[in-house]
Amino acid sequence: MTFLALFLAYPLFYNLRTSVHDVRLSQLLGGSWQFNGLDNYRAVLDDPAFWHSVRLSVVFTLGSLVFQFSIGFALALLFARPFPLGGLLRSLLLVAWLLPPVVSGTLFRWLLDAESGAYNALLEAVGLGSLSHDWLTDPSTSLAGVVFANIWVGVPFNMLLLLVGLHTIDPQLYEAAAIDGAGPWQRFRRITLPLMRPVSVTVLLLGLIYTFKVFDTVFVMTGGGPVDSTRVLSLYVYEVFFRFFRFGQGAAAGLLLLVVPLLAGVFYVRRLRREETTGGAT
Amino acid sequence: MKPPRHPWLLTAIAVVITAAFLLPVYWMAKTSLTPPDRILAPTPQWVPYPVTGENYSTALGYEGLTRALFNSLVISTGVVALTMLLGVPLAYALARVRMRGSGSMVLALLVAQLPPAIVLAAPLFILERRAGLDDTYVGLIAADTTLTLPFAVIVLRPVLRAVSAELEEAALVDGCGLPGVVLRVVLPLTVPGLVATAGLSFLLGWGEFLFGLTLAEEPGVQPVTVLLNAFVGRHGTAWGALMATATLISIPVVCVFALFQRFIVGGLTVGSVRG
Numbered sequence: 074m075t076f077l078a079l080f081l082a083y084p085l086f087y088n089l090r091t092s093v094h095d096v097r098l099s100q101l102l103g104g105s106w107q108f109n110g111l112d113n114y115r116a117v118l119d120d121p122a123f124w125h126s127v128r129l130s131v132v133f134t135l136g137s138l139v140f141q142f143s144i145g146f147a148l149a150l151l152f153a154r155p156f157p158l159g160g161l162l163r164s165l166l167l168v169a170w171l172l173p174p175v176v177s178g179t180l181f182r183w184l185l186d187a188e189s190g191a192y193n194a195l196l197e198a199v200g201l202g203s204l205s206h207d208w209l210t211d212p213s214t215s216l217a218g219v220v221f222a223n224i225w226v227g228v229p230f231n232m233l234l235l236l237v238g239l240h241t242i243d244p245q246l247y248e249a250a251a252i253d254g255a256g257p258w259q260r261f262r263r264i265t266l267p268l269m270r271p272v273s274v275t276v277l278l279l280g281l282i283y284t285f286k287v288f289d290t291v292f293v294m295t296g297g298g299p300v301d302s303t304r305v306l307s308l309y310v311y312e313v314f315f316r317f318f319r320f321g322q323g324a325a326a327g328l329l330l331l332v333v334p335l336l337a338g339v340f341y342v343r344r345l346r347r348e349e350t351t352g353g354a355t
Numbered sequence: 356m357k358p359p360r361h362p363w364l365l366t367a368i369a370v371v372i373t374a375a376f377l378l379p380v381y382w383m384a385k386t387s388l389t390p391p392d393r394i395l396a397p398t399p400q401w402v403p404y405p406v407t408g409e410n411y412s413t414a415l416g417y418e419g420l421t422r423a424l425f426n427s428l429v430i431s432t433g434v435v436a437l438t439m440l441l442g443v444p445l446a447y448a449l450a451r452v453r454m455r456g457s458g459s460m461v462l463a464l465l466v467a468q469l470p471p472a473i474v475l476a477a478p479l480f481i482l483e484r485r486a487g488l489d490d491t492y493v494g495l496i497a498a499d500t501t502l503t504l505p506f507a508v509i510v511l512r513p514v515l516r517a518v519s520a521e522l523e524e525a526a527l528v529d530g531c532g533l534p535g536v537v538l539r540v541v542l543p544l545t546v547p548g549l550v551a552t553a554g555l556s557f558l559l560g561w562g563e564f565l566f567g568l569t570l571a572e573e574p575g576v577q578p579v580t581v582l583l584n585a586f587v588g589r590h591g592t593a594w595g596a597l598m599a600t601a602t603l604i605s606i607p608v609v610c611v612f613a614l615f616q617r618f619i620v621g622g623l624t625v626g627s628v629r630g
Contacts (some may be wrong), residue, residue, distance in 0.1 A: 148372070158368065174564065286471030288473055
């Protein structure tokens, strides 16, 4: 716990301290820091590039969440049924999630490459060659490109958690419904969906926390470009801090970035508490 | 759920989906084995032919790759050691010993997983530089452990709690001290959980990128993930060597996962938040 306080809580506190001082490269090691109150926050909030990043982060997160969740749900429904090799295939899918983000980022950079990327070749092979495209270097599709990669990374995790949720549903409910003459679609709508709601909210909250702070994948794929079209918030913070060395502003922007995960975290913890007291399983 | 009528039909569907999903991984391995002059052929080949190790020798010929692989190994081993050393006692205390504030400690651990790594990297950069810890293994290991430790404790707590309390009491009565109980009774019974946690910490340490990027300017300690990214810029078109490097980084991941997969899947569903 002391370690965590030293290496986690203290840096965060330190960040808070940095964020109210005017700190440049020259003052990094020695020198006195000039207290400047909320100037850094004001500078960040006045920066159009910051708001641009906020918009990108929102699109990135929502786009990723919607598809990760729906694809993950569909796969969970499939893998919830017992069939030969099911366990093996499910494990194989997880490999995608465990690969270091730098590796998957590099990988998608290659796959989405204009001239010899596999996806363009695939489009051509199925007769949709006219759709083939220089995905990552065209500012109008680069965001879609990184979202696509991030969906790929996130699907297995969504599937895994939703699968656990599906297994908690009492099979007798389905049998009873089938006897009462409910078709598969009705059983899905009346039993699966409502009973999966708590798990789904949890999965979406975790997805939100995780997606909002993605750095590696985007950084490796596009570095924020072309023309800032993929510079999500975490990359914005990185640039202000590590490229322009405006440490005070970087710290302030970092703390602003913390707002969304923190809010989601509060909701998540409150849900956990409630489930613990009511004895429900996640 | 009742057994489906055509189980093999489901298998077929699942195989197709899995194959489509894993296409990127296949493409990585395939590219790494394709002769460099064929990689950029106008119509990509689906099977590497002739199979070649050329990309691997090019990659390993790059200055610093073996060094970076070694660095990553040192760092992730250090992360595992530090995480377990700190995590096991903490998880045990939270699982077993009744003390004031353990509820809020668990809460703190959950919250500890929320900050994006970049928010930590910034102050750690200043702090470690002041303390002279930047560009050292210790600095990187400590930074990475901030990510693995909360996760490890959350995963380990239920594992350690599952050991029957009576067993521990019996050992205590028989004259075993508390450290003895933990070492001789609790830990041997929880080996699978411990191994899974260690495995997951290893994976996180191995794949970590941002701290390596910001806290290690000196190539002597940079992890291989940072080197891979540097290659993308510098040898942007040498896709074969790049994919060979990416494959080399992935191999330990796949191995660790294959060895401990059942425990890891269990651990993941408990630990929930990652990164």
